[in-house]
Amino acid sequence: xxxxxxxxxxxxxxxxxxxxxxxxxxxxxxxxxxxxxxxxxxxxxxxxxxxxxxxxxxxxxxxxxxxxxxxxxxxxxxxxxxxxxxxxxxxxxxxxxxxxxxxxxxxxxxxxxxxxxxxxxxxxxxxxxxxxxxxxxxxxxxxxxxxxxxxxxxxxxxxxxxxxxxxxxxxxxxxxxxxxxxxxxxxxxxxxxxxxxxxxxxxxxxxxxxxxxxxxxxxxxxxxxxxxxxxxxxxxxxxxxxxxxxxxxxxxxxxx
Amino acid sequence: xxxxxxxxxxxxxxxxxxxxxxxxxxxxxxxxxxxxxxxxxxxxxxxxxxxxxxxxxxxxxxxxxxxxxxxxxxxxxxxxxxxxxxxxxxxxxxxxxxxxxxxxxxxxxxxxxxxxxxxxxxxxxxxxxxxxxxxxxxxxxxxxxxxxxxxxxxxxxxxxxxxxxxxxxxxxxxxxxxxxxxxxxxxxxxxxxxxxxxxxxxxxxxxxxxxxxxx
Numbered sequence: 001x002x003x004x005x006x007x008x009x010x011x012x013x014x015x016x017x018x019x020x021x022x023x024x025x026x027x028x029x030x031x032x033x034x035x036x037x038x039x040x041x042x043x044x045x046x047x048x049x050x051x052x053x054x055x056x057x058x059x060x061x062x063x064x065x066x067x068x069x070x071x072x073x074x075x076x077x078x079x080x081x082x083x084x085x086x087x088x089x090x091x092x093x094x095x096x097x098x099x100x101x102x103x104x105x106x107x108x109x110x111x112x113x114x115x116x117x118x119x120x121x122x123x124x125x126x127x128x129x130x131x132x133x134x135x136x137x138x139x140x141x142x143x144x145x146x147x148x149x150x151x152x153x154x155x156x157x158x159x160x161x162x163x164x165x166x167x168x169x170x171x172x173x174x175x176x177x178x179x180x181x182x183x184x185x186x187x188x189x190x191x192x193x194x195x196x197x198x199x200x201x202x203x204x205x206x207x208x209x210x211x212x213x214x215x216x217x218x219x220x221x222x223x224x225x226x227x228x229x230x231x232x233x234x235x236x237x238x239x240x241x242x243x244x245x246x247x248x249x250x251x252x253x254x255x256x
Numbered sequence: 257x258x259x260x261x262x263x264x265x266x267x268x269x270x271x272x273x274x275x276x277x278x279x280x281x282x283x284x285x286x287x288x289x290x291x292x293x294x295x296x297x298x299x300x301x302x303x304x305x306x307x308x309x310x311x312x313x314x315x316x317x318x319x320x321x322x323x324x325x326x327x328x329x330x331x332x333x334x335x336x337x338x339x340x341x342x343x344x345x346x347x348x349x350x351x352x353x354x355x356x357x358x359x360x361x362x363x364x365x366x367x368x369x370x371x372x373x374x375x376x377x378x379x380x381x382x383x384x385x386x387x388x389x390x391x392x393x394x395x396x397x398x399x400x401x402x403x404x405x406x407x408x409x410x411x412x413x414x415x416x417x418x419x420x421x422x423x424x425x426x427x428x429x430x431x432x433x434x435x436x437x438x439x440x441x442x443x444x445x446x447x448x449x450x451x452x453x454x455x456x457x458x459x460x461x462x463x464x465x466x467x468x469x470x471x
Contacts, residue, residue, distance in 0.1 A: 004329035004330075004331070008329060009329045009331060009332055012327065012328070012329060012332075013332060013335070013336075016336060016339060017339070020339055020340075020343045023343065023347075024343060024346055024347070027346075027347055027350055027351075028350060031350045031351065031353070031354040034354035034355065035350070035353045035354050035357075038353065038354065038357035039357075041357075042357060042361075057357070057358070
């Protein structure tokens with residue numbers, strides 16, 4: 001076998017590295033638009049699932065358009081942030097900010113002649129992030145639907161949070177108690193939840209840490225919407241006005 | 257097969273394709289690539305995509321290394337092999353993310369783990385570095401098929417017994433569940449993959465006496 005000089009080895013590795021880098025960056029750039037679209041569709045599908053609408057990658061966009069009537073961001077005081085696009089908000093980045101600086105997205109859907117408030121949640125599981133969407137009925141306390149996803153929880157254990165069976169337990173649960181105090185929904189150890197309680201669901205046996213992660217995620221994320229909910233509840237007429245306003249708002253700004 | 261193409265598929269070359277299916281199967285005989293066999297075989301679909309991805313990565317990197325075999329300095333050959341495999345894996349990952357997003361979500365970290373699949377590295381080192389591109393290509397396809405077949409067999413049993421489905425379709429009728437049948441949760445967990453692989457090795461050796469070591 002021929003022996004190679006050090007210079008040859010250096011030149012060889014330099015050329016190799018540059019070629020590989022060039023190929024990879026070209027591939028990444030050309031495929032990026034497709035990937036972005038997939039991620040967007042996936043997000044829409046997740047939002048739709050949280051109001052119990054099944055969608056496929058193909059019809060997700062249309063369904064999203066027809067059911068999600070409004071989306072906007074608020075801050076923790078409950079004031080609307082008009083400059084922010086709710087759909088583009090990255091929850092991970094928002095949660096890294098201090099409470100007062102956070103932009104909190106809300107999506108509003110219209111189903112069965114009533115409105116649902118869809119709230120994104122984001123937290124930590126056992127192996128990586130867990131996230132999802134929780135939708136509330138018009139009373140802003142009853143859960144209309146929930147959808148959770150995860151990056152890499154253990155299949156068969158923590159990953160079960162992705163299943164219908166787990167998510168459907170949340171339907172009809174309350175996040176505010178009778179005194180209107182925020183209590184969230186607690187995820188108990190598998191099989192120990194009181195079936196009559198409106199604030200408890202069963203966790204997954206063997207997936208306790210993931211369950212705790214989801215539990216904390218719900219408490220953290222939903223509680224930051226508390227003041228917004230309070231203002232909505234305090235002035236029920238305002239909600240209706242706001243909705244009609246938001247349509248005419250645009251024409252006003254043009255006039256201005 | 258006409259005379260012109262004959263050397264391409266000569267019996268010696270065909271052996272490269274067929275041997276890894278049985279006599280030198282990378283999983284059941286060489287016992288390589290076990291970790292991915294455990295990880296992606298809960299359902300058939302991801303197992304199939306994994307097998308396909310490994311096949312692409314293995315065939316292409318085998319050819320690339322084989323083309324470069326006379327220029328690669330032996331002192332850095334392992335690094336060169338790794339770079340080629342890693343580049344291929346990233347490409348496959350990007351393509352999956354762009355065109356089959358659902359499956360790429362399921363495979364998530366496992367695609368990245370193809371880099372550490374010892375079968376690929378093993379074939380580059382043992383075969384591609386000293387053979388012509390065409391033979392290396394066949395060797396890559398052969399070994400990837402041998403790997404994929406085992407993956408699919410394991411995934412078939414784990415999905416059937418663990419989730420009651422095949423390729424995502426329910427095959428065990430509801431009435432059976434009414435009689436008290438339950439999906440075996442243990443099949444979903446990684447240890448059962450090892451046991452199924454063990455069972456496959458057993459069956460294979462019972463049929464193929466060549467593989468039985470003499471004491």
